[in-house]
Amino acid sequence: MSPLITRRRLVVGGVIGAGALLTGCDRAIEVPAVRKMLFAGEDLHRGLQRALTDRRALAREFSVAEMSPVFRSNGTRDPGTPAYAALVAGKFVDYRLTVTGLVNRPLALSLAQLRSMPTRTQITRHDCVEGWSAIGKWRGPMLGNVLKLADLRRDARYIVFHCADTVGGNPYYESIDLIDAFHPQTILAWGMNDALLSVPHGAPVRLRVERQLGYKHAKYVTGIEAVASLAGIGQGRGGLWEDYGYEWYAGI
Numbered sequence: 001m002s003p004l005i006t007r008r009r010l011v012v013g014g015v016i017g018a019g020a021l022l023t024g025c026d027r028a029i030e031v032p033a034v035r036k037m038l039f040a041g042e043d044l045h046r047g048l049q050r051a052l053t054d055r056r057a058l059a060r061e062f063s064v065a066e067m068s069p070v071f072r073s074n075g076t077r078d079p080g081t082p083a084y085a086a087l088v089a090g091k092f093v094d095y096r097l098t099v100t101g102l103v104n105r106p107l108a109l110s111l112a113q114l115r116s117m118p119t120r121t122q123i124t125r126h127d128c129v130e131g132w133s134a135i136g137k138w139r140g141p142m143l144g145n146v147l148k149l150a151d152l153r154r155d156a157r158y159i160v161f162h163c164a165d166t167v168g169g170n171p172y173y174e175s176i177d178l179i180d181a182f183h184p185q186t187i188l189a190w191g192m193n194d195a196l197l198s199v200p201h202g203a204p205v206r207l208r209v210e211r212q213l214g215y216k217h218a219k220y221v222t223g224i225e226a227v228a229s230l231a232g233i234g235q236g237r238g239g240l241w242e243d244y245g246y247e248w249y250a251g252i
């Protein structure tokens with residue numbers, strides 16, 4: 001069974017719970033009517049969650065003593081492309097993080113520039129949809145400060161993260177709205193557990209968006225794009241895993 005099918009089954013289970021549709025319904029999500037119903041549930045869930053919790057509230061932070069002795073890596077552990085291998089060989093001196101789209105001042109930031117910005121350090125729990133969690137320490141500039149530097153335009157509504165790796169032949173990408181983008185714990189982490197971010201965890205820069213599930217935390221970020229709509233990027237659902245059926249809003 002491919003990992004995509006496994007994940008798809010998880011999503012169906014997660015959205016509709018232990019209902020009659022749950023048995024042998026890998027393909028149910030392909031049926032337009034079922035798909036519509038599943039994602040109507042998502043809208044309801046999103047609305048309820050918005051009503052019940054403040055999206056600007058901070059995620060819980062932990063003490064050094066609570067950090068996980070082992071923080072596993074998941075998904076891509078090395079993009080493995082010649083371009084990425086060259087960046088690793090050069091210790092990321094040639095890496096540039098581009099900030100493009102609906103900004104008045106497009107940027108191409110080096111790792112040194114990102115590391116010279118004021119940083120936030122936070123010890124948080126990462127929750128993967130596959131059912132594991134780990135507590136780690138992350139360090140990097142707030143995404144909001146990078147967006148201010150780029151002078152985000154008023155018509156921007158979403159921030160898209162383009163990554164150096166592919167999964168199943170498709171480029172990994174993710175997106176968040178401006179509430180999450182300007183949340184104080186949303187950072188572009190270049191440090192993890194008091195060291196530079198390692199290749200398995202997304203070197204040189206990965207997103208930490210602490211009020212969201214693991215797959216939203218894009219690793220190997222090479223480009224940040226401000227957009228008014230998610231249509232036209234990938235399959236248009238806001239992320240690689242979302243294009244396979246995961247929820248775009250994965251708030252925790």
Ligand SMILES: Nc1nc2c(c(=O)[nH]1)N[C@H]1C(S)=C(S)[C@@H](COP(=O)(O)O)O[C@H]1N2
Nearest residue numbers: 072073074075076128163172201214217219
């Ligand atoms: N570019 C990219 N980002 C990614 C992934 C990936 O495969 N590629 N996997 C996601 C998933 S499902 C999880 S749980 C976390 C895992 O982060 P870690 O490897 O640092 O534990 O990264 C997320 N970000």
Ligand SMILES: [Mo]
Nearest residue numbers: 128129214215
């Ligand atoms: Mo995950």
